[in-house]
Amino acid sequence: MSNSTEAGGSPARSLRERFPLLSIIAQRMVLSLILLLAVSALIFGGVEALPGDFASTYLGQSATPEAVANITAELGLDRPLVTRYFDWLGGVLQGDFGTSWASRNSVSEQVGNRLGNSLFLAAFAAVIAVPLAICLGMLSVHFRDRIPDKIINVISLAAISLPEFFVGYLLILYFAVNFGIATFPATVYQGMGFLERLQTIALPTATLVLVVLAHMMRMTRAAILSVMSSAYMETAELKGLSGWRAIVKHAAPNALAPIINVVALNLAYLVVGVVVVEVVFVYPGMGQYMVDAVTVRDMPVVQACGLIFAAVYILLNMLADILAIIANPRLRHPR
């Protein structure tokens, strides 16, 4: 960003010419910010516009007209929608997500504790899944249309079809109950040692890895295969490079941009997969918090969690865009 101050007075056109990469990255960031703002409006406004009277739901059996009016005033639901949206947005920007309707606790406090747990779980899964998926993808291309490729293809097709909770309970039944070599439920608490924590989340991590691996591997395979059919790969083959060397030296660098895209897409998927896995393993993260809030219709919590999940998702997609632009010089000069 210091570049824009250096070139202070010059018109935008020359700025763009001097720093094509930076200006494209800045453009992507602004776009994502706008998108995020639109998403926040959608989550807040959409939820408010949908039918369903919060106050009556909230009170349940004891919903007398006076009580409903009281609650409506107390929760501030009698104020106009736009005022409430900007109040909410202002609070969010300062890290204040309001108070939970169900427990009357600060939402931000809960989110602060749980977000770290969720990200830790997702990051640990990603560290294992990403290199594994790319290696398997390259192997599969190397042996394409032969037995190893076909085996990988059928197994990954099956793995894509498995719901997260099925994989999770299968692992629990075998590794935690029958063999007793893993822990269930995966309860983590503050002040827990790092190694101990890793051991506790071994099963949820394994579940996430299994779920994401197949997808990522298939997409990696497709990305490399589309590069393999290009002319320079034929040249590499004709000049006598071995198949494996041709893949590592020529195909992989050119498939980098699509692979980065695949990885980011699946990391975003991982963030969502965390929701189900957390419920299965009773892991104290954002996903479980959100699902619990949805069942009791605790709207401030639902909105906060929805916005945070969407923000992480958008952020990862933006990161993928930017990395792909850096990896592929052709994308730097669109049109």
Place this chain on the structure above:
Amino acid sequence: MRLREIPITAWVGLFGIALALFCALFAPWISPYGETEVVGNVWQEADAQFFFGLDNLGRDILSRLIFGARTTLIVALAATVISFSLGIILSFTAAVSGGLVDTVFSRFNDLMMSIPTLIFALVVLAVLPQHLIVLILVMAILDSTRVYRLGRAVALDVAVMEFVEAAKLRGEGKIWIIFREILPNTLSPLLAEFGLRFAFAILFLSTLSFLGLGIQPPTADWGGMVKDNKDGIIFGIPAALVPGTAIAALAVCVNLVVDWLLKRTSSLKGGRGDA
């Protein structure tokens, strides 16, 4: 196309889908016990009388599995059909109209897709009343964004062809062009996509039911059955895994058929010449 050319994996897939359909259609006649009938002890082990054992309330798991096929298939199929019709009509309209309509539809679609499906569904289901129609519509609308994206890409490829141009010059209306010119020429990739969306709908419905936000008890549904029986896992009772296996098997079967359809489409595009 000859029957012999269908690969064995596709046969397995077709057989699995047919089996699930058979269970769904004839559930009351082939299930040994009623859907909500309590016939024995809680989590009674499997024996000759109860093929898969009993569930957390003492209901026969096999019977609930058969009735569950009905609920799961109907809801997933209804959601897929609605999502497909919606996605295809909107995307084809966008592709044929172009200009402002295309921009508005596509930007709105981008906005919808920038929120993960499950998260979006959770937010929406937190507000809406729990009702089967609501569930189907939420699943359909969220899924139609994916259909829209594919449909628009496919339709744009076809919309620039000469015969569409000719139809436009002939003075045909938009509806004619969409249904008589573009749709027939995009049918095979869309058919594969339909299967893919259907498999996804089964998994998505099961996930929602598992989280307690999908089909409400006591109606049997595979995802909900996993939720009902999940506490047994800690005691080593595999009751929750039976419906889980059913979901996985059905999704695998649909994916096997889709895989074959996709390969067939791409080999047609490669121009082997034998349609």
